[in-house]
Amino acid sequence: MREEKETPERRRERLKQEEIRRNPTGGMNDAFNRASSGGLTDLVGSLGWKGTGILIFLIVIGVIIASFFFN
Structure with missing residues (x-):
C-alpha cells in the first residue's frame, strides 16, 4: 500500500538512503568520482x-x- 502512494522522488531518496546504509564506503567512492556518478x-x-x-x-x-x- 505504501509503495503505491510513494512519489518517484521519495522512492529514489529512500532507495538511495538504503544503499548508503548497506554500503557506507560507496558514498565515499561517489564523492571522489562525482563527475562520473551523475550529478x-x-x-x-x-x-x-x-x-x-x-x-x-x-x-x-x-x-x-x-x-x-x-560579438
Whole structure:
C-alpha cells in the first residue's frame, strides 16, 4: 500500500538512503568520482519537469545574451 502512494522522488531518496546504509564506503567512492556518478541526474530528478524546463530556458537566454556581448 505504501509503495503505491510513494512519489518517484521519495522512492529514489529512500532507495538511495538504503544503499548508503548497506554500503557506507560507496558514498565515499561517489564523492571522489562525482563527475562520473551523475550529478546532473540528481539535479534534474530533484527539480522535476517544470524546474528542468525553467533551467533550460534560463541557460538558452543566458547564451543569447552572452552572444550579444561577445560579438
